[in-house]
Amino acid sequence: MTASLLLRDVRPFGAAATDILIENSRIARIAPAIAAPGVAVEEGRGEIVVPGLVEAHTHLDKNLLGLPWYVNEVGPNLLDKIDNERMNKKRLDIEPARQSARQAVRASVFGATHIRSHVDVDTEHGLWGIEGVMATRDAWRDIVDIELVAFPQSGLLRRPGTLEVMDAAMKAGCEVVGGLDPCGIDRDPKGHLDAIFGLCQRYGKPLDIHLHEPGEMGAFSLDLIIERTRALGMKGKVAISHAFCLGTPDPALVDPLIEQVAALDIAIVTTAPASRPVPAVKRMLAAGIRIAAGSDGIRDTWNPYGNGDMLERAVLVGLRNNLRRDDEVRLALDTCTVEGAKLMEVADYGLAEGCAADLLILPGETLAEAVVNRSPNRRVLKRGRIVARDGVPLRPAT
Amino acid sequence: MTASLLLRDVRPFGAAATDILIENSRIARIAPAIAAPGVAVEEGRGEIVVPGLVEAHTHLDKNLLGLPWYVNEVGPNLLDKIDNERMNKKRLDIEPARQSARQAVRASVFGATHIRSHVDVDTEHGLWGIEGVMATRDAWRDIVDIELVAFPQSGLLRRPGTLEVMDAAMKAGCEVVGGLDPCGIDRDPKGHLDAIFGLCQRYGKPLDIHLHEPGEMGAFSLDLIIERTRALGMKGKVAISHAFCLGTPDPALVDPLIEQVAALDIAIVTTAPASRPVPAVKRMLAAGIRIAAGSDGIRDTWNPYGNGDMLERAVLVGLRNNLRRDDEVRLALDTCTVEGAKLMEVADYGLAEGCAADLLILPGETLAEAVVNRSPNRRVLKRGRIVARDGVPLRPAT
Structure with missing residues (x-):
């Protein structure tokens, strides 16, 4: 069981800002919240949050x-x-x-x-x-x-x-x-x-x-x-x-x-x-x-390209499929x-209460901008713990 | 007329390291050199140099x-x-x-x-x-x-x-x-x-x-x-x-x-x-x-993609044309x-003595790696002056 975490001031898929309370590695609540004692706070600074x-x-x-x-x-x-x-x-x-x-x-x-x-x-x-x-x-x-x-x-x-x-x-x-x-x-x-x-x-x-x-x-x-x-x-x-x-x-x-x-x-x-x-x-x-x-x-020995960034892949999917409108960029993502x-039949995946807190927080005015920008300034959560920040892996202590 | 500059320890197109002496905004000499008084030195650190x-x-x-x-x-x-x-x-x-x-x-x-x-x-x-x-x-x-x-x-x-x-x-x-x-x-x-x-x-x-x-x-x-x-x-x-x-x-x-x-x-x-x-x-x-x-x-209003990086364009040219071998990546570049x-009929373009010193210095073990990596750590020269470094424009003083 992991500690609780409050993601404050994040915008799910680029929508209006809210807070996400994480308990027991899961999304417990998505709603404006007040920090409680014993709950760590991660400031979202109005950035966009999407599932991992x-x-x-x-x-x-x-x-x-x-x-x-x-x-x-x-x-x-x-x-x-x-x-x-x-x-x-x-x-x-x-x-x-x-x-x-x-x-x-x-x-x-x-x-x-x-x-x-x-x-x-x-x-x-x-x-x-x-x-x-x-x-x-x-x-x-x-x-x-x-x-x-x-x-x-x-x-x-x-x-x-x-x-x-x-x-x-x-x-x-x-x-x-x-x-x-x-x-x-x-x-x-x-x-x-x-x-x-x-x-x-x-x-x-x-x-x-x-x-x-x-x-x-x-x-x-x-x-x-x-x-x-x-x-x-x-x-x-x-x-x-x-x-x-x-x-x-x-x-x-x-x-x-x-x-x-x-x-x-x-x-x-x-x-x-x-x-x-x-x-x-x-x-x-x-x-x-x-x-x-x-x-x-x-x-690899097949091909020199590719860096494993699935946001870059979303851009390549968008370019290959000529997805230009904002609603189409969302499809690429x-x-x-x-x-x-x-x-992969991941049962508890998504940005909803009850889902595993596997999340990506990244800057952008809109979701489409966040995708096409592919900013290196990302925060990544796995089961409610921050595992990477701004391109640096943070191996959890456990 | 601009001051002379010695680019020390750079690898033209990824080849063996050498020095490039720039005089009067042009490439004066490509050969191992000794720094002379009055000539500024830019350490290439063994990085790759290509024309702009x-x-x-x-x-x-x-x-x-x-x-x-x-x-x-x-x-x-x-x-x-x-x-x-x-x-x-x-x-x-x-x-x-x-x-x-x-x-x-x-x-x-x-x-x-x-x-x-x-x-x-x-x-x-x-x-x-x-x-x-x-x-x-x-x-x-x-x-x-x-x-x-x-x-x-x-x-x-x-x-x-x-x-x-x-x-x-x-x-x-x-x-x-x-x-x-x-x-x-x-x-x-x-x-x-x-x-x-x-x-x-x-x-x-x-x-x-x-x-x-x-x-x-x-x-x-x-x-x-x-x-x-x-x-x-x-x-x-x-x-x-x-x-x-x-x-x-x-x-x-x-x-x-x-x-x-x-x-x-x-x-x-x-x-x-x-x-x-x-x-x-x-x-x-x-x-x-x-x-x-x-x-x-x-x-623009047509399309959200693109960042103006012509090294990224080289990668997209490579992907579109299935250019995978190192000699093919060179063609994409x-x-x-x-x-x-x-x-554009630029008469004095290139990496040869007499050409304008319009150059790009970037890290990479080989030319192909430099292209596919698209490192942000680039140095850019226009007519012999460094105009950008690591993503930051340096407006020349004139």
């Missing part, structure tokens, strides 16, 4: 933060990047426990209170990544909640023995089963999907599959996923990361898919890449589809907050 | 920097945004002299040493914008070079009298003639293009036309521009801003256009928007076409440096 940012798709285990600069000379294909990374991971000293802690702390400082991380599983490294990220999850659980997706980055069937390591990862406690381009990488969509859905059934866990496949090929794979989701009664338990095929400019291809994705409550996770087709945020929301956002890999929480 | 950033496409006259937050509720069409802005400019107190100075100083602090600004010209505001930006150009010429494009934002022929104001703007000293979507806005491509090319001929000035028109319509307008460029002997004197039509995924449409754009040395200016088709940077460079980059409008200087 949700990083819904990243790869904590394999960033290069704090390591010497990696000069990227990798070839253009997906398999070039996959094989280059797997072959160089140990040589480059990409130690999952250390690297995931670096990224998790950085994400927390930016305001993330929840992270879903895909974590590599392959026959060369076994559970190295899973164990490393689990160590970080346990060591830093007072600043951020981390959920693990067992992710067959190098393919499942093309590298025999991988399914057994995936099984071991689920046994070790991963919360979500991952998958990857059933046509493009494994070249055996039925085999790949039967295998990962089988893991979901065996462990009673949800699925979050990377689907980069574009156009008709991606639509085919998505159709196979839809078929299995329905047949196995997994409504609400499947997520598609990337889902580039849903960005195909062909309503005849996309519209029927969207209808079924909505009917089966399949969630979409986007990183809003500028150079690829993407599922449109407004279209997904209008169809009632959960659409969360993530950084994807940051500063939603993909990095409430939509991510829906994906 | 070039903002090749912005709208200095109409940002909202420092004004109350503008709640954007504007409709989705280009004409909605155009009319909304023109009708609200005075009500919102968007005073061009003040606003352009705010943006110019901010751009300089980020490292820009050259700016090409399109400036609104219309029958309601006359030369208000032109005179304001010229006042800023004159008042701040010791920190940044500003070039003006007379820009008929509200259309040329659809609003009679605009051509006369354009003529007056050129007479007042604008360096470049502007134009806008000859089909989409004026709905009279022949009339629009004949008018603006006529101004070019009358004043002996180059052209930089906004061309948002997509696909076949844009290709048609571009073809008309090519025809006039050739007929009037304006090779090397025409630029197309945006040029979305060159991003059309149809080689049969695009390839012949690219060939002629290259043959007539027509320059392309991109803002690398994530939500529109764009001319591909590598494709343009491979064809020998100059391709510069710009911020477009920042924080080139669009924000040397390619912009080529567009």
Whole structure:
């Protein structure tokens, strides 16, 4: 049980100023309050408060933060990047426990209170990544909640023995089963999907599959996923990361898919890449589809960009989706907050009495300004305790 | 004539450390040097030095920097945004002299040493914008070079009298003639293009036309521009801003256009928007076409995004064009440096002996890291004098 805290003079989502009383790590009351004896006070100075940012798709285990600069000379294909990374991971000293802690702390400082991380599983490294990220999850659980997706980055069937390591990862406690381009990488969509859905059934866990496949090929794979989701009664338990095929400019291809994705409550996770087709945020929301956002890999052997800041991701979502009006900027932020929480099924998430006090306080005249400014002067609360201030992590004393 | 300055221990483009001696506002020597009496020394601390950033496409006259937050509720069409802005400019107190100075100083602090600004010209505001930006150009010429494009934002022929104001703007000293979507806005491509090319001929000035028109319509307008460029002997004197039509995924449409754009040395200016088709940077460079980059409008009635940082623009160019390898990140930076200087025909631009000492010094292990990090800890030199340090403008004493 943590001490009570009164956040005085804060503006929820940029609305009128009020106070937020936190008791037992939860939001006890949102109303003008008078400081009581024994209740610590944090002056909000009229700043804006939003629920904590949700990083819904990243790869904590394999960033290069704090390591010497990696000069990227990798070839253009997906398999070039996959094989280059797997072959160089140990040589480059990409130690999952250390690297995931670096990224998790950085994400927390930016305001993330929840992270879903895909974590590599392959026959060369076994559970190295899973164990490393689990160590970080346990060591830093007072600043951020981390959920693990067992992710067959190098393919499942093309590298025999991988399914057994995936099984071991689920046994070790991963919360979500991952998958990857059933046509493009494994070249055996039925085999790949039967295998990962089988893991979901065996462990009673949800699925979050990377689907980069574009156009008709991606639509085919998505159709196979839809078929299995329905047949196995997994409504609400499947997520598609990337889902580039849903960005195909062909309503005849996309519209029927969207209808079924909505009917089966399949969630979409986007990183809003500028150079690829993407599922449109407004279209997904209008169809009632959960659409969360993530950084994807940051500063890794794949790509030098990205800093793990989910407010910057909100801006990139806004730019990619041409969200210019203030009400549209709010939608961009939603993909990095409430939509991510829906994906991760965080029950007590939000800015309402009873919710966990996972909060981000940041300057701005309006919510839209706070988002586009991405000020480094942020205060981050996890379960009612301030865990970062102005870019500096404050490890709680307990 | 300015005092001599020795930049000690800097790494040109991230290469080995050396010294740069600046005399008479120019780079006198790039070689290990010994400090001489009377020569001030700036310690580079092994940081990276590049030539100053070039903002090749912005709208200095109409940002909202420092004004109350503008709640954007504007409709989705280009004409909605155009009319909304023109009708609200005075009500919102968007005073061009003040606003352009705010943006110019901010751009300089980020490292820009050259700016090409399109400036609104219309029958309601006359030369208000032109005179304001010229006042800023004159008042701040010791920190940044500003070039003006007379820009008929509200259309040329659809609003009679605009051509006369354009003529007056050129007479007042604008360096470049502007134009806008000859089909989409004026709905009279022949009339629009004949008018603006006529101004070019009358004043002996180059052209930089906004061309948002997509696909076949844009290709048609571009073809008309090519025809006039050739007929009037304006090779090397025409630029197309945006040029979305060159991003059309149809080689049969695009390839012949690219060939002629290259043959007539027509320059392309991109803002690398994530939500529109764009001319591909590598494709343009491979064809020998100059391709510069710009911020477009920042924080205005059109759009809340953008901060005027041309290093952030380099990252957005990199993301939009999927430039991941270190040698590709360098190309993204080139669009924000040397390619912009080529567009603006800056004769003495670069990191070589004899060039103007317009420089940016910034931390980073490699050039790619310096770009993706976008550190606020930058030092900016204009004509051999340090004009900004760590985000703070240092107005020279003269």
